[in-house]
């Protein structure tokens with residue numbers, strides 16, 4: 001994974017590869033996957049961002065029994081939305097994802113935007129030992145209460161990448177999935193002007209990212225159109241500088257020598273066809289506030305006031321830990337079909353990519369700092385001590401998880417259940 005000078009890294013994998021195989025399905029057609037568990041522990045698969053029936057959502061104890069070692073489970077659904085989605089376990093998630101379990105699920109549009117080529121970058125972060133093995137010691141209390149298990153190694157498609165070959169003049173659709181357990185990335189494409197055409201799978205007005213930085217918290221995705229405007233033979237870095245002093249080069253775009261594919265960027269529309277999302281009706285919305293609490297420097301002490309063992313975080317004073325508990329009552333019950341406006345108020349000193357299952361929400365832009373939110377999304381990055389309001393039509397019946405996608409945060413209390421009935 002980190003190159004020929006190191007031994008191979010032992011991982012947990014879907015179908016033998018890290019990340020797992022790229023799964024593709026046409027929008028509106030049936031998707032079926034039989035998951036056979038050959039781990040020594042329980043698992044499930046969650047199809048992140050897909051608006052699917054509750055029984056297919058892959059949350060152990062809530063939507064299905066865990067898949068025990070040696071058992072299998074057949075997932076089957078028809079994705080209503082085209083876009084870039086992904087899959088990962090929802091049982092012992094911190095460890096299972098930290099050891100490599102994640103993969104991309106691409107739902108293809110009937111009529112995709114015209115490009116020369118498509119690329120997919122699945123980003124994962126790893127904490128590796130000196131001999132390139134996954135470091136033990138998951139779930140340390142300190143890091144759980146801080147930024148989580150941020151890795152010391154970042155891979156793209158399972159490798160520490162060096163050069164990505166590109167050709168002058170070509171137009172590429174680049175799908176980026178942040179499948180890291182903790183790492184937030186802010187990507188700058190030196191010498192290029194990426195245009196964001198979808199966030200979390202959902203098409204948006206094509207736009208350049210705020211300040212030229214594409215900010216993606218764990219679980220977030222972006223589709224960008226990249227016109228390769230560099231000169232043949234040149235090299236351009238893609239930098240992740242989210243953590244100020246820890247900026248590093250994620251990959252290099254290496255232009256092949258030779259004649260450009262075309263002299264001027266392709267003149268074709270970038271806009272993707274819309275997905276059939278129900279429009280929130282703000283006038284009749286039920287309004288709720290979820291307060292994110294706890295963590296180091298959270299003002300209430302690391303474990304203060306939460307009264308639950310192993311909890312470092314809470315939502316509205318309640319800490320749901322581990323992978324959730326069957327029988328824990330939902331924090332909110334929403335009337336089916338009604339619009340829910342949810343204020344996510346982050347009282348903590350840390351960033352939280354907050355994710356809702358079973359729905360896509362609209363991020364109300366007046367509340368979001370530039371670049372932190374999708375226009376539509378299933379995961380929104382809430383900066384420290386800020387609030388973001390999202391709205392969605394609660395049209396998908398069932399009990400749905402809402403949690404932070406920094407895995408250490410999720411398993412130590414930043415998680416709750418929303419019931420749509």
Ligand code: C2O
Pocket residue numbers: 046048088090219355357401403405
């Ligand atoms: Cu990718 Cu419960 O989430």
Ligand code: CU
Pocket residue numbers: 046047048049355356357358
């Ligand atoms: Cu999800």
Ligand code: CU
Pocket residue numbers: 351352353404405406409410414
């Ligand atoms: Cu968090």
